Amino acid sequence: MSAKSTVDRNLELSCPAPIAVKDTILLGHGSGGKLSAELIRDIFLPAFQNPVLAHMDDQAIVSVNGQRLAITTDSFVVKPLFFPGGDIGSLAVHGTLNDLAMGGATPLFLSVAFIIEEGFAMEELRRVVASMRQAAAAAGVQIVTGDTKVVEKGKGDGLFINTTGIGVVPEGVDFSADQARPGDKILLSGSIGDHGIAILAQREGLEFETQIISDSAALHGLVAEMLRVTCDIRCMRDPTRGGVSSTLNEIAQQSGVGIELQESSLPIHEEVKGACELLGLDPLYVANEGKLIAIVPAEVADVLLETMRRHPLGAEAQIIGTVTKKNPGLVTMRTPLGTTRVVDMLAGDQLPRIC
Amino acid sequence: MCLAIPGKILEIQEMGPMRAARVQFGGIVRQVSLSFVPEAGLGDYVMVHVGFAISRVDAEEAERTYKLLEEMGALQEELPAAEGQFRPDLWI
Amino acid sequence: MKYLDEYRDQRIARALASEIVERTTQPWVLMEICGGQTHTIMRYGLDELLPGGIELVHGPGCPVCVTPLETVDKAIALAARPEVILVSYGDMLRVPGSSSDLLRAKAQGADVRIAYSPTEAVKIARSNPERKVVFLAIGFETTAPANAMAAWQAKREGLTNFSMLVSHVLVPPAIRALMTSSSNRVQGFIAPGHVCTVVGCREYEALVRDFRIPIVVGGFEPVDILEAVLMLVRQLEAGEARLENQYARSVSYKGNVPAQEIMAEVFEVADQKWRGIGPIPQSGLRLREEYAAYDANRVFELGEFTVDEPAECISAQVLQGLKKPTDCAAFGMRCTPENPLGAPMVSSEGACAAYYHYRRHAIES
Numbered sequence: 074m075s076a077k078s079t080v081d082r083n084l085e086l087s088c089p090a091p092i093a094v095k096d097t098i099l100l101g102h103g104s105g106g107k108l109s110a111e112l113i114r115d116i117f118l119p120a121f122q123n124p125v126l127a128h129m130d131d132q133a134i135v136s137v138n139g140q141r142l143a144i145t146t147d148s149f150v151v152k153p154l155f156f157p158g159g160d161i162g163s164l165a166v167h168g169t170l171n172d173l174a175m176g177g178a179t180p181l182f183l184s185v186a187f188i189i190e191e192g193f194a195m196e197e198l199r200r201v202v203a204s205m206r207q208a209a210a211a212a213g214v215q216i217v218t219g220d221t222k223v224v225e226k227g228k229g230d231g232l233f234i235n236t237t238g239i240g241v242v243p244e245g246v247d248f249s250a251d252q253a254r255p256g257d258k259i260l261l262s263g264s265i266g267d268h269g270i271a272i273l274a275q276r277e278g279l280e281f282e283t284q285i286i287s288d289s290a291a292l293h294g295l296v297a298e299m300l301r302v303t304c305d306i307r308c309m310r311d312p313t314r315g316g317v318s319s320t321l322n323e324i325a326q327q328s329g330v331g332i333e334l335q336e337s338s339l340p341i342h343e344e345v346k347g348a349c350e351l352l353g354l355d356p357l358y359v360a361n362e363g364k365l366i367a368i369v370p371a372e373v374a375d376v377l378l379e380t381m382r383r384h385p386l387g388a389e390a391q392i393i394g395t396v397t398k399k400n401p402g403l404v405t406m407r408t409p410l411g412t413t414r415v416v417d418m419l420a421g422d423q424l425p426r427i428c
Numbered sequence: 429m430c431l432a433i434p435g436k437i438l439e440i441q442e443m444g445p446m447r448a449a450r451v452q453f454g455g456i457v458r459q460v461s462l463s464f465v466p467e468a469g470l471g472d473y474v475m476v477h478v479g480f481a482i483s484r485v486d487a488e489e490a491e492r493t494y495k496l497l498e499e500m501g502a503l504q505e506e507l508p509a510a511e512g513q514f515r516p517d518l519w520i
Numbered sequence: 521m522k523y524l525d526e527y528r529d530q531r532i533a534r535a536l537a538s539e540i541v542e543r544t545t546q547p548w549v550l551m552e553i554c555g556g557q558t559h560t561i562m563r564y565g566l567d568e569l570l571p572g573g574i575e576l577v578h579g580p581g582c583p584v585c586v587t588p589l590e591t592v593d594k595a596i597a598l599a600a601r602p603e604v605i606l607v608s609y610g611d612m613l614r615v616p617g618s619s620s621d622l623l624r625a626k627a628q629g630a631d632v633r634i635a636y637s638p639t640e641a642v643k644i645a646r647s648n649p650e651r652k653v654v655f656l657a658i659g660f661e662t663t664a665p666a667n668a669m670a671a672w673q674a675k676r677e678g679l680t681n682f683s684m685l686v687s688h689v690l691v692p693p694a695i696r697a698l699m700t701s702s703s704n705r706v707q708g709f710i711a712p713g714h715v716c717t718v719v720g721c722r723e724y725e726a727l728v729r730d731f732r733i734p735i736v737v738g739g740f741e742p743v744d745i746l747e748a749v750l751m752l753v754r755q756l757e758a759g760e761a762r763l764e765n766q767y768a769r770s771v772s773y774k775g776n777v778p779a780q781e782i783m784a785e786v787f788e789v790a791d792q793k794w795r796g797i798g799p800i801p802q803s804g805l806r807l808r809e810e811y812a813a814y815d816a817n818r819v820f821e822l823g824e825f826t827v828d829e830p831a832e833c834i835s836a837q838v839l840q841g842l843k844k845p846t847d848c849a850a851f852g853m854r855c856t857p858e859n860p861l862g863a864p865m866v867s868s869e870g871a872c873a874a875y876y877h878y879r880r881h882a883i884e885s
Contacts, residue, residue, distance in 0.1 A: 099627055107858060277634065283456045347454025347521065351476075352636070353431045353868075399884040410533045410742055412565030413885045417877040424610035425636060427431055427478050427663060428555050428584055428869045430556055430662035430714035432740075432770075434523035454521040461639070464665055464779040473523055475717060475770050478609070479637025480666045482779060483717045483770045485523055490769035497532045497743065504535035 100422065103150075103314075107418050110323075129327065130250055131310065132176035134242055141242040143178035145169055148235040154197065156275045158268075158287030161234055162201035164362060166208035166216075167291045168313070169236040174293035175309045175365065177248045177300065178240030183209065185236050186220040190229030201232065212291040214238075240293075245304040252307040253328035257396040258374035260367040262295065262381055263288070263389040265317055266345040269359035273425075274348065283344050290363030295386045299367065302380050307368040315419050316358040320366055321394075321404045322418040331400035334416065337409050340389045353426035358419050368396060432477035434485055435460065437470055451476060523769070527741030528564075536746035537569035543753050547573040549705045550752055551698075551841055553691060554712035555582035555869025556740050562878040564742045568885070574749065577705070577841030578874070580694050581712055583659045583687075584611045584867035585839065586794040589827045591687045592617035595656050598685070598820060599630035605648060606632045607641040608656040614857075614866045618827050621866075638670035645674065645682035654816045657684040662714040664688050664805060665779035668786035671807060671814045683816040686807055689792055691715050692723040693803035699731045703842055708752040710738040710745065713767035718783075720775025725763045732761045739767040786811055795863055796835030833862035838871050845875040852880050 101108040118126065125133045132145035149165040159167075166183065173180040185205065189198065209216050271287040292311065299306065312320040317339075325332045341349075341356055349356050363386060369377055374392055381387030394406075404416040435451035440462070451460040451474065460474070465481045468474050474481035552558060558578045561567060567576055580586055596617050599606035606622065613623045613634070626632040631651075635641050638655060645653035657667040667684065674682040691712060698704055711724050716737045724735050734755035738748030748766040755762060765771055783805070792804025807815045816822070829835070832850045837843040845851050845864070855861040857873055864870030 097627070099624065101858070277636070285456070343455030345455070347452075347456040350433050350521065350524065351453050351456070351458070400881070403881055403883065405883055408564050409528055410530050410564050410566075410569070412568040413883065414563060414565045415878050415881055415883060424613055425634065426611045426868060427609045427636075427659065428582060428611050428867065430554060430660060430712060432662070432714045432717070434521070436522070461666075461669070463669060463782075464776050466778065475714070477662055477714060478666045479639060480669070482662065482665070482714065482776055483772075486769050486772075490523065493768065494526065497536075497747070500535040500539070501529065501531035504531055504538060 109315075128249060128251075130176060130248075131172040132178065134176055134178075143173050143176040143240045143242050144237070145172035145176070146235065146237040147172060148233060150230070150233050151272065152230070153272070153275050154201070154232060156287055157271050157284050159289040159362075160201055160204050161232060162204035163208040164289050165234040165236045166205050166212065167289050167362060169238040170212055170214065170291045170293055171311045171365075173238045173240040174291070174296045175248070175311055176240075176242060177246035177296065177306075177309070178242045179297070180212065180214050180238055180240040180293050183214055183216045183236050183238045184218045185216055185234060186222070188222050188224060188229060188233040188235075190231050191223055191226040193231055198232070201234075208291065212293065243300065246300060248306060248308045250308045250310065250324045250327040253324055253330050253332075253368045253396045254307065254370075255330055255396055255398040256371050257307055257368050258371050258392050259321070259332065259334070259394040259396065260369060260374065260378060260381065261317070261340065261391055261393045262292070262365045262387045263363075264340045264342045264345065265312070265361055265364065266341060266349060266356035266359040268362040269316070270345050270348045270354075272360070273352075285344050285348060288361060288363035290386055292363065292365050292386060295365065295381065295384045298380055298384050299377055302376055303373050305370055305373055306377075307370070309365050309367045311365050312361050314360050316356070316360060317366065318357040318404065318416050319419055321416070324368065325404050326402050328396075329401050331397040331402070332394055332404045333397050333400075333413075334394035334404065334406040336406050338391050338393045340391050353428075354423055357416060358423045430477060432475045432482060434473050435476050437468060437472050437474060440470060449481075451481075524741065527739065527743040529743060533569065533742050533746055536743065536750055540574070540746070540750050540753055541571045543750070543757055544571045544573050545757060547575065548707055548753060548756050549575045549577060550708045550710065550749060551577045551579045551706040552710040552738070552745065553579040553581040553695070554715070554740075555585070555867065556714070557581070557710060557712070557738065557745055558871060558874055559869055560740055560742060560745055562874045566742055566745060569746070570749065574753070578838075578871040579698070579709075579841055580794065580797065580839040581660070581691065582839075582864065582867050582869040582871075583663070583689055584615060585835070585863040585870045586689055586796060587612070587615065587658050587687045587863070588793045588795050589618060589829065590793070590825060591685060592621070593827060594816075594822050595654070595685055596620055596622060596625050596630075598654050598816065599625045599632050601652075603652050604631065605644060605651050605653045606630065606656065607635045607644055607653060608632065609658065610634045611867055611869075612656055612658060614860075615863050616860050616866060638666050639673070642670050642673050642679070642682060645679050646677070649681060651681065653682050655682070655684045656687075658687045660689060660691055660712065660715050661719045661783070662712075662717070664783045664787060665718060665776070668782045671786050671811050672782060674814055675811060680813075683814050683819045684807065685816040686787075686805065688787065688805035689794060690789070690803050690805070692727060693800050694794065694797070695727055697797070697800050697803075698840055699727070699733070701840065703840075706733075706841060708734045708756055709736070710748045710752070711735050713737055713739045713744070713771055716767070716771045716775065718776050718779050721763060721765060721771065721773050728761055728763045734761050735763050737763070737765045737767050737771050739770065794839075796829065796833070796839045798836070830861050835862040835864045835872070838864055845872040846879070848872070852876060
């Protein structure tokens with residue numbers, strides 16, 4: 074095998090062995106799909122081993138003097154900083170609150186850490202902070218501590234925010250992604266793809282005339298309503314990066330069960346559908362920031378659905394599928410034609426296509 | 429290959445030699461070049477690929493052939509359930 | 521969405537499938553040429569609806585997959601230059617070159633940007649007069665008119681900082697190469713509906729005549745593909761070989777004349793190397809002499825060189841429908857979408873990627 078070249082030195086032609094070994098971090102490692110999972114499995118888990126971490130949920134549930142607390146942390150690096158429906162600030166607040174809520178916890182306090190690039194506009198920082206204040210107030214939580222670091226110009230991409238949250242988990246609530254059982258139903262609180270498409274449209278200047286608005290929202294109110302009806306819920310997850318597909322694939326794998334979706338029951342707004350068709354994107358892989366998925370025993374599915382639909386954030390809720398014994402570890406989907414296809418785990422970010 | 433999707437022309441924009449239009453796809457509207465479909469007008473549907481309309485959808489033709497397909501579909505409904513009909517074992 | 525949703529109708533799809541089952545009395549090997557059609561077949565599980573005797577093989581209709589390794593390497597090399605902004609369609613970003621890909625190059629600091637339309641690439645050139653914009657112009661005939669417009673526009677405006685790295689492939693010569701191969705098993709083709717929307721049907725008629733095989737120009741939705749399969753089966757069962765047009769709502773016999781005109785003005789037919797297949801004479805497009813100033817090959821004096829494919833990659837046989845991706849020893853193991861050995865594993869239209877995502881698990885329905 075040889076490669077001949079008379080081209081300039083910028084071209085490094087070598088034996089075309091597969092680019093198999095990952096010796097550097099790729100963007101895909103942050104997209105919440107296969108690569109992210111590999112990173113956690115190969116580097117972080119072995120280093121930090123402990124039973125709480127091993128649960129691999131979006132939040133850690135620990136017990137302190139008999140009271141169960143939920144702790145979670147998340148960093149926000151979204152570009153653009155400002156988008157229809159929110160900004161990096163409101164996203165940082167909602168995102169962490171939601172990770173707590175997905176553990177069944179009532180969120181109480183947040184911390185926030187800013188990493189700001191030298192030269193960042195003070196006015197923009199003010200906007201972001203105002204947005205965070207509003208989001209926290211609306212959610213009934215306080216931002217009680219924080220930290221600020223400034224990095225040299227060129228080293229920071231504007232602004233990164235980390236938020237960490239603490240909440241209390243009520244008695245009787247035990248959500249975990251390894252608890253899904255065959256026969257359980259899968260509830261989705263509303264339309265998919267809004268956030269990811271809103272961001273993409275803004276970032277790439279897609280100039281859709283109809284503005285697509287991010288669904289960024291705090292879900293703990295909706296969760297509280299659901300818990301008022303029953304605690305008999307296996308788990309909850311918010312399908313953020315990697316979309317509904319990644320979330321369900323993780324649950325299927327962690328619980329060792331199959332998941333079968335009904336494509337015709339997936340709620341999707343017309344604008345998002347149009348944008349996805351145009352760009353060749355599959356809405357199942359697009360990020361959401363104000364939606365939850367709940368795996369629940371079949372007996373309580375209908376009453377929970379009713380409850381969700383009465384809440385503003387669950388008005389478009391649907392039962393989108395069932396947990397099955399067959400095809401364990403896989404997510405499959407019944408297409409509108411009645412055939413079945415696999416919904417594979419995403420590897421890296423979805424790219425728009427012309428083909 | 430060649431992802432092209434149908435959209436409805438909402439408004440024509442004459443921009444000198446380049447003719448463009450605001451085209452609606454489901455719930456979104458985007459600007460599309462009409463350079464290749466001079467015959468397309470308001471209300472027409474066009475197939476759009478990488479921001480260019482490559483054909484005007486022949487509505488009459490589509491309607492004509494779709495009617496036949498619909499009849500086929502209607503007949504199908506009167507027959508027993510589709511599930512059992514596909515017998516791959518009958519064919520080699 | 522009109523003209524989309526109704527072609528995904530379950531009743532009609534099942535009725536067509538029923539009809540196909542009834543008409544099929546012996547096995548037939550059919551090829552759908554276009555990657556977009558492969559995508560639909562996988563996404564809607566259409567082969568589940570067809571009788572076992574109908575074998576669908578996936579053809580070389582993935583311009584991303586067949587873009588020569590050398591072109592990808594050139595794009596990466598250009599992107600690495602600080603003065604260059606490399607603009608590309610999203611599909612090309614993860615396609616492996618000899619040792620890297622555009623996405624990795626971007627991770628390492630190259631200015632690589634995604635365009636949804638070639639006019640955006642021209643816009644970037646206008647707004648960045650101090651940088652050199654290179655547009656990776658790939659595609660089949662469907663995309664050629666739009667790519668041609670970019671060059672035409674740049675020339676009209678006298679832009680001096682815009683050029684295109686062109687890799688256009690033409691479908692009919694590839695079909696000819698396939699049909700003349702002694703290992704060909706294909707008995708009928710579904711021709712690519714959007715290619716024919718642009719270029720019309722005449723060349724496909726010539727193929728029917730020269731090889732005595734039925735060809736149906738097909739659309740991209742499930743009902744379109746099933747109807748095209750039915751039309752092929754009807755012909756095959758009756759021993760016929762004609763050109764039929766299933767996608768008449770978009771395709772006319774003469775195609776899109778203004779689009780053909782701009783193609784002819786900017787491009788000329790040339791020999792072309794197809795990744796995974798090899799060189800096919802007169803099967804590609806290159807910029808005409810009058811557009812030399814917009815040809816990245818000449819502007820950057822890139823020179824010609826040859827790169828060999830990894831020996832393990834059997835994309836040649838997959839693209840010709842001779843082997844299935846699952847026949848490849850490296851499939852799913854050393855070759856995955858995250859670590860592809862060849863382009864059909866990366867491009868979402870590629871047969872290998874389609875099989876990997878939809879077919880590598882045996883599922884119970």
